[in-house]
Amino acid sequence: MSDNRDIIVKNLSYTYPDGTPALKDVCFEITKGENVALVGQNGAGKSTLLLHLNGVIENNNGCITIVGKQLDKKNVPDIRKKVGVVFQDPDDQLFMSTVFDDVAFGPINMGFSEETVKERVKKSLQKVGLSGFEERCPHHLSFGEKKRISVATVLSMTPDILLLDEPTSNLDPGGRRNIIETLKTLDSTKIIASHDIESLLEICDNAILMDKGRVVATGRSEDILTDIELLNSHGLEAPSIVKMLGDDVIPLLRDNFDSSQIKRHEKTIKKAISKKRKKEIFCK
């Protein structure tokens, strides 16, 4: 295919039925295999945007193209096969009476054989660190466990495009690490909406910054997510590690801060600190 753009959004606007404007003239393009961070204040419109890309919200105000197909009533079923969503609230995601049934729901619908389905369920549960939870009722789990199962229900479908709304919220740091590592190994095109900028820096190549329903900046995540002034001016904050080290932090982050790495990176860190200091002095 000559066109390797997986997602094209053009002039998308949306107002909720109660009159709250949520998206205003949103435009962007995402190429195959790209990992995109979606950041913005509470209420910026991130979830609303993701709900559009899977056809959950119907809207004729704008134009969305997914893997070459325009998103409309006719194409929605086809597109949903390609797009997996993890909702922000895990209660929106889980509805079967056992964890197994819930994770198997997607693959069964896609028509896989029993063998394959079982295989897929097992693998996905492993990836989120909840092997052995097959027979539990998803409804009777801790909040974080529910969140992990939500991720598993989508992983089991290995969709071409993954939309993740706050995949790491309410996860314990270990679980967060797991999800991050899993996401890094997946080839799918991904959009990740999150307030956990540190994780985003680790996973994503590019970033989209939203404010009050508009896209206000797009670019490489190293540039956008470490730009303290830009973030501040849109109600966000850089993670403290970035505040301290600036964009020198990226290689450290991607190496996951093993104590041994600290040693290896000592030079970078010192350099970063003195650079910062100079800037301080220079600014005054």
Place this chain on the structure above:
Amino acid sequence: MSDNRDIIVKNLSYTYPDGTPALKDVCFEITKGENVALVGQNGAGKSTLLLHLNGVIENNNGCITIVGKQLDKKNVPDIRKKVGVVFQDPDDQLFMSTVFDDVAFGPINMGFSEETVKERVKKSLQKVGLSGFEERCPHHLSFGEKKRISVATVLSMTPDILLLDEPTSNLDPGGRRNIIETLKTLDSTKIIASHDIESLLEICDNAILMDKGRVVATGRSEDILTDIELLNSHGLEAPSIVKMLGDDVIPLLRDNFDSSQIKRHEKTIKKAISKKRKKEIFCK
């Protein structure tokens, strides 16, 4: 009063009706005005514990004393007046048809005059950064906005004891900052269950670490929440800034990492790094 212990929990065990054990022989005491961090893996039993302290889960297996009163059927209504809870899931918390009514619900029930109620609502909404949302419907908000309103509904009651389950999850970094600063200024005794260890280090004096329903460590939060090995052995991780700087990070954290502070703290940082390095070498 000679006894200034606000919360005493003795030998508390609990198993959910479906047979999942959630608490095992939990014991601890919390003095008036203390800020306590409650950490542990997903499913460790944090929410279950908090639900006990407000009498939401009834349980005769153990003994809970709140502000000198034993928690039993008879005392529950009295105790609930003293204890405010922010649930992990904001949808459990919001039940009126406008944000104003929801935030006013507590104060009205406490019998305040109309003036005072309006005043309190206004202030609480200000504190969570959602002034002007009074007439919106709480169910038609973004997830993070709901979370903020949940916090406001409890702030408006200024209870003696505050139980917060993940107060910062799903908040944008600015909102998170707001909540942290607000919590720091409140005099109430607080227990905060969270995976956001960085915030906890900033707010809390003491910490309780849980694993699989047991309390496995208690102590000053500087000691517990920066102990990388301890955290790792219970499935948690220290924030990357702690990984880098160890417990030298505390003063920096409490100063909130202003660029200007970086300069002031340069020495600490450099010292921390070289200390770490020495430890590295020493360990090998």
Place this chain on the structure above:
Amino acid sequence: MTHFDIDKYAYLKSPFHNFDPRAKVLCFLLLIFSIVLLNDIRVLLIAFISTIILVLISKIPLLFILKRFKWVALFIFAVLVVLPFTVPGENAFYIGFLSVSHSGILLATRVSLKAFSVMLLIFPMLSTMKFVIFIKTLEHFKIPDKLVQMISFIYRYIFVVSNEFQRTLRSVSSRNVGKKTRIFRHHILSNIIGMTLVRSYERGERIRIAMLSRGYNGNMKTLNSFRMTKKDLIKCSIIIIWSISLHVIVLTKILDLARVVNSV
């Protein structure tokens, strides 16, 4: 997530919006019962027109009322379609080979006039106040405590249930791809409803706790308190007198008199 628009127009300003809720409910109930007890089709027409005037005064947007019509409309539609053909009586005219009876049309008209009048009256009565206020009003009427508590919980839970239902639907549809057999679909539907019930049940329980922990003790308190004013008394009297006069018109046969006078 629908909120059913229950309180949507409780914030407007009209003579009915600032009517004392207790008096308002009683007066309107009286009017409703009085209209249903009418049989004279001409008086019914007068009553119907007066109903429309009341609705206009209440400022509730007509579009909103029309949307709600679909529920009654179903029943009325059935009545209008069936009765004229099935009620035996003097023939009025034919549609195709079906005969339409005089008395059928009359009956159908009478039934629809009553049904529509009542449904219209509910708007100025209830859409002009917040539902919480209605619940408080019931408390004033000495309705058994258990019932009042149930109503206020039901009101809360309606939203819980519909929210949970829509959420479940949403999650199913986002992963529901490919073709399924009938059996599978029925299995899914009972699962969805069952899960909605369980979720609502648990969510409802947690919300109840949240209410309790914020000082709820069985009655919904809001910032309003009721006061009867002179204006309320006047409004009351107007509605009560009107309800009674509808029947006076029938009893005294004024309308027939008019015809007699005319023919003379």
Place this chain on the structure above:
Amino acid sequence: MVHIADGILAPEIWISGFILTGVLLIYTLSKIKIEDVPKISLVASAVFVSSLLYVPLGPSSVHLLFVGLAGILLGLGAFPAVFLAVVLQAFLFQHGGVTTIGINSLTMGLPALISYGIFVVVIKKLSWKKRFVFGGSLAGGIAILLAVLLTSTVLVVTGKEFIGLVVLLVASHIPVIVIETVLVGGITEFLQKVKPEMLVEVKK
């Protein structure tokens, strides 16, 4: 459509409807515990909400009643639940009538109570594994059947001219009976698996 609107029934009928409903209400209310109030309200809301839902069926659609389900979940409490659902439907959605609240509560509430009885008998007397599906289906289906029959009776008693309406009513509810038989069975099984404490307590 089993809700009768205002204006059809003769005053004697709807007044006796109110009286009977009142008696049944007082009796059932005295039997339920205050702790059960939230659960009853919840099921009432569920009945209420689902009665606003339309299930597509071929070219047309039907709406479900779940009276039987209310019986299975609440036992005697089903009556006040159905009563309140009827009241709110009339007042909030102009669905049904005001003067017919009594009659409508009876035609829907009695079947709920009866299906509760059926369910209890099935669960007590049978011991095979699928008895919950069976009991649920039976209760769900019979409840609708009874509701339709009761409504028809009321209409016929009011006047012979309504026989045409009765035919339409019965015909349009045959699919509902089938759907609810299947659905309530499935739901009962689901609940028995996931949250058995929601079903009405059956002492063996």
